[in-house]
Amino acid sequence: MRPQILLFGDSITQQSFRSGGWGAAVADIYSRKVDVVLRGYGGYNTRWALFLLHHIFPLVSATPPVAVTIFFGANDAALLGGTGKKQHVPVNEYKENLRRIVQHIKNLSRNTLVVLITPPPIDQQGRREFARSQYGDKASESPDRTNEVTGAYAEECVNLARELGLLQSIYGPKCKKLKVGRKILKSFLDSYPCRSIFLHSDGLHLTPEGNAVVSQEVVKIFDEAGFSDLPYDFPQHSEIDGENPEKAFLQQCAAV
Template structure:
């Protein structure tokens, strides 16, 4: 069966199959070689993600026929980093618990699918001013419910967990801010524009390639048109 890559995360993952978004681009990149499977849950933090792991990834769902996926991306932290005294406080997870939850999520995948590559992705940077302009509910305080400073703390925690677990990580918070126009990567100060999605897709592809997962290393399913003899087309399917 065709290998699978699961994308597990919050709204930035749930939205990743929109036009020009990073999940769709990843599926296009691996077309005919890998099925990219979306498991994104808008608004979720790592506390809630940990509660639903068994339902999202039951033991019987190791891909078709019980085959483990080749990779899983774990992309949480933007909601965990919500400030505890603002209107998104119900999504906040203290940073020590965030790290524990990430370790537990990684451990779950490693126990269920020992051969699967687990790739962590840090939360993106936050444009504080844009979060004031684009609140998702009424914001009587007139203050950002997330800040770039807090997102950075959670990004560093994510990188630290990846180091402890000896798995790859995309440090999106740092990578995006290497561009002087990084705020253009964010549509509302939090979610990604197509430009931001391109950064994510390119970094995920690079990290997977480092683990030996690339278009070149993964065979295409069924004969390519170039392999079909026009004088005897059916020979290719024997």
């Protein structure tokens, strides 16, 4: 009945309905206008995401989503020498996988708004402390992710968005300054410190402040596309006449 926005990604999407999460914020902002569908898969990289593509976005779908956010890379960028090596996907393959995901969605509907989101920066010190808190002395000395490598993935995400002419939300990583993405970096990035309140103590996931950055940026894109002007699905209560409530409903739908 309502248009759908689908959030496709890894744990940063899966956890986006936690308190202060960016997905829930998007759902709240468009409540009574759009349904937000959560399709986040913790630990997934783009290689594994491809297995889901035809299931999550069947080509025979009668009503394709009005928008899809694609938010991968945090796991693709896991280092081959670290504890997340199973998740590693080479950066060129990451870019091509993203391209396949975008093209599949565009095959569903040319009108679907696709928003590519770069992986967030890594707080390496936080990541190290997190590993120690989990594994004590057995914690690996080698990092599982670095800001520099994740930055290279973010860069390719930006490059792809530019090649495909997509609207895009970019919020990472300041530590490695993205020359290529410099001009399209939004102002809030300029205050994005390396060890930042935007990143959870595990150095990878987002705090409520980090979530707010994502939701504000995504909503800005959606509003530019006119989503805030979408109609409410039923009359607002101020439009309902207490004596003749059926009037307001007859205007928008057949009364029961």
